[in-house]
Amino acid sequence: MTMNRKHPMARAGRRRVSMRAALGALVLVASCNNFDVQNLNSPTAETLTNGATRDVLARTAIGVQIQALNDRGGIIQQWGIYGREGWNLLGNDPRETGEEISGPQDAGGRAGGIWTGQYSAIRTINTFQAAVENAAGLSDAEKKAALGFSKTMEAWHLQIVALRSGPVGMPVDVDRPISDDPAPLVSFAEGMAAASALMDEAYADLQAGGSSFPFSFVPGYEGFTTPATFAKFNRALAAKILVHRATFVNCATCWAEAKTAIGESFITTADLPASLKLGVYFGYTGAPGELSNPVTESMTSNRYWVHPSIITGAQLQPDGKPDQRLLDKVALAPAPRTLNDLTGSYKPVMYNDPATLAPDPGADIPWITNEELLLLRAEIRWNTNDKAGAISDINLVRVNAGGLAPTTLTVASPDSAFITELLYNRLYSLMWTQGTRWIDARRYNRLNTLPIDRPGDVVHPNMLIPASECDARGLTDPCSVSGG
């Protein structure tokens, strides 16, 4: 032992101090290492929530635009099947000729669809909006423009959910942490009203949004990519929502508001028939890694078929040919297809190459066009003491789009006759874009007028809240705003 035995305590004391320092230094070294290891493989939500840059926001705006395409194929197919615009006779999923036509609906399956896609888009939008409000790199006008854009999109997604759910209700106040209780369910009327209110907020923001957006647009928005022009798109959607509210849920002021809104939209009577197609589209490219039109397919495919009632129900042009809209949108298949007692002979070809009928994965799907706006204005005018104007608008579409003679309606015609004429034109103008036949039949309590092809088949009045949504709320499925 070499320890100095005279002063053990003193030595140990010094050692203790130096060891303390050494260990303290070690701890310090350890703590200096950055423990906030970020994800190095892909961007995280923190990219947005922690001081998003201008470029990050611009990319997120693109993401919001891309998510607007969510569920489009499902809407066209499922609402189209519900409303007898067509069938899916591929035969690989029994629900398409079973549950969707003859029931019963399954909240854990198809009837719970067109929900997650909408709310995931809303999650992106809400994250985007929070990021915009905190962004340092945007001017106030740019922030307004960005918010006007994103609120328009959010309102429109909410409206999709409201339309699918109808009386079972929906959550609206979903911008909350995942750890919170799910947003409460509200009624159809409240859901639609929330969509309207958000559209109006968006319109105000867009009007304060300066001359340009701080981001670009994906294909489909051509002509509507400045705050001023996008505002016209906003008003078009606002008018549509207001018309839905007026007919669906008894909104006394909605017709008048709709009249104002549609006047501020991009509706025009100039340059017809070409201007019928003016509007905003769901843009597809079919490029590698990008989205393809979800409906277009080869003429020999067994998947999509136009409902025979649309073929037989078409009015004739003066020269005896069927409604030009039908001729433009359907074609006789090389061979008919029968599945489970349903026989299809005509295929939808509005998204195929018009000359060759070859599938076109880059074909856009109309979102809202002047053709639809003219029909919306006709509906508004009929209900706001301008029946002559309504008939005039109907005729603009009948003649320019359908090649038909003007309608025989007069200002003296009963409402029911007007509705029949309106719904005829809406079906042929809008078929295979948005399930309009089903929505319109619901709006005017005409579900019982839709064709029933097989004994026991039914027309579903709405979709259901998904089982997983009910489960997460501890509700028995199927659940609704009025309980489990």
Place this chain on the structure above:
Amino acid sequence: MRRTPSFLAVAIALLLPVAASAQSRIITGTVTIAATGQPLPDAMISLVGGATETRTGADGQFRIAAPAGPVTVLARAIGYKRLAKPLAAGANRVDFALEKDLLLLENVVVTGQATTVEQRSATTAVAHVSGDELSRVAAPTIENALVGKVSGVNLQSNSGAPGGGIQMQIRGNNTILGSFDPLYVIDGVIYSNATIASGRGDVSDAAFATAEDDAVNRVADINPADIESIEILKGAAASSIYGSKAANGVVIITTKRGRAGETNVHLTQRLGQFRPSRTLESRHWTEAEAVAKYGAGVAHWFDNNPNPYFNHFDQIFTPGNLSFETLGDVSGGTDKTRYFLGVTNKHDGGIERNTGFDRQGLRLNLDQDLSEKVTAHVNSVFNRSTNDRGWNNNCNNFACHGYAFAYTPSFVDYSAKDANGNYLTPDWGIQANPMQTTDLAKNHEETDRFTGGLTLNWDAMTSGRQSLRFVVGGGLDVFQQANDIWSPNELFTERTQTLPGTSVENQGNSRYYNWNANAIHNYTGRGFSLGTSGGLQYEDRQLHTSRIETENLVPGQRNVGQGTNTTGVENLTQERTVALYGQEEIRLLSEMLLVQAGLRAERSSVNGDVAKYNVFPKISASYRILGLLGEGSEIKPRIAYGETGNLPTFGQKFTLLNTPQLGGSSGFTVAGASGFAGVEPERVKEIEVGLDGIAMNSRVTWELTGFRRNTTNLLLQRVPAPSTGFSSQVFNGGKIQNQGIEASLGVTPVQRRNLNWVWRTTYTRYTSEVLDLAGLPPFRPPLSGFGGLGVTFIEVGKPLTQLIGHAFDANGDPTGNQQIGNTAPDYRIGMVHDVNYKNFALNMVLDYQHGGDIINLTQFLYDDSGLSADYGSAAWEYRMKGYNNGVMTPYIEDASFLKLRELSLSMQVPDHYLRGGLLGAKSLRLSVAGRNLLTWQRYSGLDPEVGNLGNAAIRNNLDVAAYPPSRSIFFEISAGF
């Protein structure tokens, strides 16, 4: 961050020395080996009840300071039984002759980062295997060498492929979504056992892509011959010292070191061969049957022989090329410098044509006394492993052999060629010829790895009653794995693809480093002693993988730049942990009672709250009762409670953004999987009790352990309300339980001068149960198997390892999904016999697994194709009834087996033959050794020890045309110089 917890300050305060008692005399002596009388270097000499220790030199001599009065001197050495001798007040000399420790009574077991305790006092069950036991029979990896030798550990090969791919599971399945690998620590360096998929699934169309790559877990890089000993910390109380990386147990490997004394040189040369041990048969055909099924085109196969029958296994899986292993080591040193240098070069020739495993390695371990009190220990090893794994497992495009065999009728001769020397274009229904695949396709892997560490040991203070030690260490483990996979254009399997010719370049780069600093204080009082230690650890783990795949290759080219459709993926994970620990070891009642308690507090970058310290406590006790079963006997009851953790996996806390693209613009959208910002480690809480003993003059020892471990705060995934915009979220909750018993028994039935027989048996039995899923409905975990073909299913009240599927009810009609099996074995027994007679040694390891269910999807494939060997039989009809009704019970079989894992016979050449200077050798040993020579199994398939999905948290016993099993025999000559 928070500052140093105050217990460190307390620990430091405890290190204050008190006045040392006076030393008054020097005791000297010599330690020798009892059997030979040779001096024994490096034996540990200490005074009972004192803190002073010393070691014998190369000549076996020692000097130790002792107080006046009678003392007891204790001599210990690894591999020898301890011996204590009392010494009267006036005596200053004592000699020891130590006997060999055949039953390994003298092991020490790890209790902390820098502390150990003798096994006879240990408070927990710790499996210990010596390097000698590991290296008797050539083993591809250390896992092969361990099997059958330790209790509480379940080892299972995923396939018969050369060079590894083995899963080690310690005390059951403890997680569903978390990490399932034990932690490996080699000489204090945390060692990666990452399994990096090769990317072969990109080529072979496997359902689970990379999970079915038959990948190697990287402990395959360890050279078993480098190992001095392996300790396996099984229970939470033992492994708690490694915190939240230890939930699956810890494997602590100590490598060989030099000892002071003359230079020792050992050379070992092994030569041997791997041979297929089992093949499957296939249906026999008449020409009429063949033509009826495959068309007139196949009639030519019957031209020369009306009954052609080719066993395709025999065509592709043949005795491997010459396998060899060359091992050399040089060790020695002076009292101040000791070194060990080891080199290895081995080749295992695989039984599949053109497959094999090679490993080269160079190890240098150095110990240097820097001063009387400071010693530096350096470890370094470089290894290079290369592996040609072949083409097996699930390949939906028939690029894998067993899969192709199941669809190739037996009249087909794969080796048949046309007049131009080309393989015949397949006319038997599938576009694949495995012989062509083995000729042309490449599935090659190379791994270069360096592992090195440095430990400084400072004996700061030693007095008669106390000692203070500081240990600072750290190390680095880096490897680069590169896979080169090439499926050239001319392969029949490629010709049918839209973009023929595929090449994959896969890279895995791993970098682990860790360091720690520890202070250890011991105080010995009258009849008691205190050991206090504390310290700090830092760990950093990074894994970077990337893969480039290209299709539509230019003919003859394998460079990924030579294709037209190229895709790439990259993944980087990083984890950092800092931990503080303190522990106390108290011996009371004449040191017969040992109580250990400790705490580890750690924070990790993968936790949601990176600043939060998670605390893992442990407490354990043992009490030695001497003489109850006769003189020299001991019985030791023990009890332990401990907690360990299992870290969240990288990224579970993050909500990612997707980057969809449209019109050439890419956007950000919030992904469907929500991160959990509060994610925490899973926590294992375990109680363990045991009763160990030594009896009959140390000729019988046993260890008996019961444990119950609950994994709580599980990482689980739930479906939140979809209106949140998310479709899934990880969360912490639920509980699973594993409980079981482990036993080991060591007996020396014969112990004579010329004949020794040591017999060791281990027994392991455990069961799992899902106790709580935090409200989740039952679910299929990731990699649960193939839907409808029997899958694992997590369900409250059921074993974690249950299989569900359809069965037949009493009427023979299909039922709904129900439990149809359990992959976990009922129990396993390992049995080791070591018999030494004069110069001869016979060693045998038997491994028995009882129960467990396996799904024979290989048979399912043969039934699917109509090629089963028993086509048309009653058994076949029963299976087909299941096949046609989606009922899997006919394909579920008993996985019980008994394998003769090791058998070796060796002869030590008597010294007098060496006097002629046989190459100057001092010793020479000749042996012949076999591995997996015999297997008894109930299973009708190739090998019940198989896992198509590789190393997985839960699923194994899934047989889809795996690499077949083999047996190996090596001849060995080993010389010492």
